[in-house]
Amino acid sequence: MKVNFNEILAKTESYKSEMFKFLRDIVAIESFDGKEGAVVLRIKEEMEKVGFDKVVIDPMGNILGYAGTGEHIIAMDGHIDTVTYGDIENWKFNPFEGYEDEECIGGLGSTDQKGGMASMVYAVKVLKEMNLLNEVTLVVVGSVQEEDCDGLCWQYIIEQDGLKPEFAILTEPTDGKICNGQRGRIEIRVKTHGVSCHGSSPERGENAVYKMASIIKDIETLNTCFKDDGLLGKGSVTISEISSTSPSRCAVSDSCWISLDRRMNSKETAESCLEEIRNLPSVKVAGATVDMYKYAEPSYTGLLYETEKFYPTWIIPENHELCILANKCHDNLFGSKAVVKPWIFSTNGVSIMGRHGIPCIGYGPGHEDQAHFPNERTWKNELLKACAMYASIASTYVDEVVNK
Structure with missing residues (x-):
């Protein structure tokens, strides 16, 4: 399947107003650990609006949006809980009301990690509009309880929901890099x-x-x-x-x-x-x-899924087929290769790759230094780049990896 990367970029650009509005909407909804229910419903509304084939909220409260009917199942993950805002005196603006200017969108969770959710949802819109989901089923996951216990959500998704994708993209902020692991x-x-x-x-x-x-x-x-x-x-x-x-x-x-x-x-x-x-x-x-x-803390649905507070190390080499695929997409879209290096912090990859051996790569809008920081913001151009990357990776995976 020949993918037109310029068309992906053009489609992404055409949806930017909707994407930015969606991000501001979900930033405005409080979603501390154990209080994600309202933001899950708002995400469900947007997933249905852009044309997901199926949207499921599992017993833990994770939201899983399915697009496509192909035999190759791939996943993209963004946690939708946030830390608290801390001392409000350190904020120059309301953390939920946020702000928007020509360059940035500010607000609690705008980088960590709701920006990734906005880019994922609109990547599906791009894929649907361009008919690029014939060979894959893409599952976009909005996961809960990550800030308190990273990976617990994916322990449940894999072990109880039974979702075992061929690979996953983690959409935590990466400063424009492709991340291949973490301590x-x-x-x-x-x-x-x-x-x-x-x-x-x-x-x-x-x-x-x-x-x-x-x-x-x-x-x-x-x-x-x-x-x-x-x-x-x-x-x-x-x-x-x-x-x-x-x-x-x-x-x-x-x-x-x-x-x-x-x-x-x-x-x-x-x-x-x-x-x-x-x-x-x-x-x-x-x-x-x-x-x-x-x-041993219940999710917002009341479900209790206990685990040890052990979060395994994971890493894939820079020459792993997924790192190569992501960098080919980056080069085709933006005319340059991205730096490949690990995250400094922990992600849901501790369960997906660390516990269950499902390969992961990371690419997400926003900068690591904005996470858990007052006056948090993300960059509009990075939201668009992430959206285009997600659509490109999902649409070229079969040709570049499976059928290589």
Whole structure:
């Protein structure tokens, strides 16, 4: 099938007003984790408007729009939940009302990650108008709960909905790059135990906070010792939380725990990360317990799908057929190849590729430094480029990869 890339660009340009309006509409709808229901319905409305063949909201609340009837199933994903806006005093405009000028659209989630959803939905309109879905079935997914537990949505989609595409495009922001992987991560709890007594005689007890002090220092040192794997760089570890308990403010602390955010490269595993903490001399001396957190929060539909807070590393090589395909499309559309490199943050690829081995590539509108940042914005020209890329990759996949 011969794809006319210039026509794809022209079609994309012709739908820009509708695309930008749709993005502003979904930015205006609050969709923190557990509150995505209203934005899902707005996305469903737009999917039906542009001509999706089928739109399904699964029991977890993910929205899946199907286009085409071909035997080759491919998927595109954009999470539709957002973090909160934090301190409103840091915002120069209302995070939900946002703004629009000639260059940008601003608002909470405009980059992370609703811009990707707007571009995906209108890529389907382009594909439908040009009759380019004869050999594939494209599933556009608006996933939930990603900010709290990345990948949980796709664990459910693959394991319970039974959707197993041949590959997936992740539409998180990429700064114009093609992303081919990411470091994994694990959330670890370290807990020390003490014996409480009256604060006037602390020597009678065992202070759990004091036991934690040397552990904290050892973890700070550990972060300087990781080795570069040549693919994803070094792992890292940082303390993200610290808490303690005591019968009162006039008593010795009887327990203390810290939370660790441990980022993993391709040479590290969940078990190796847990063992390196357990083997710290200070942990052994303190008799501290070390374990992995679990996630057990219901989605907005009330469905509870528990998982360990382990998010596997994943990466595909730059010469993987999907990276080559994406870069051919980029070259045909824009006259240049894109840089291929991993994301610095975590995505739903931890489940799609990391847990289930389904190849992923990433290409999305917006810049990584806008994610979780006040005065968030995305760029209109990047929304259009992403839309054209999605339509091009979906329409050339069979010829360039399957039938090569």
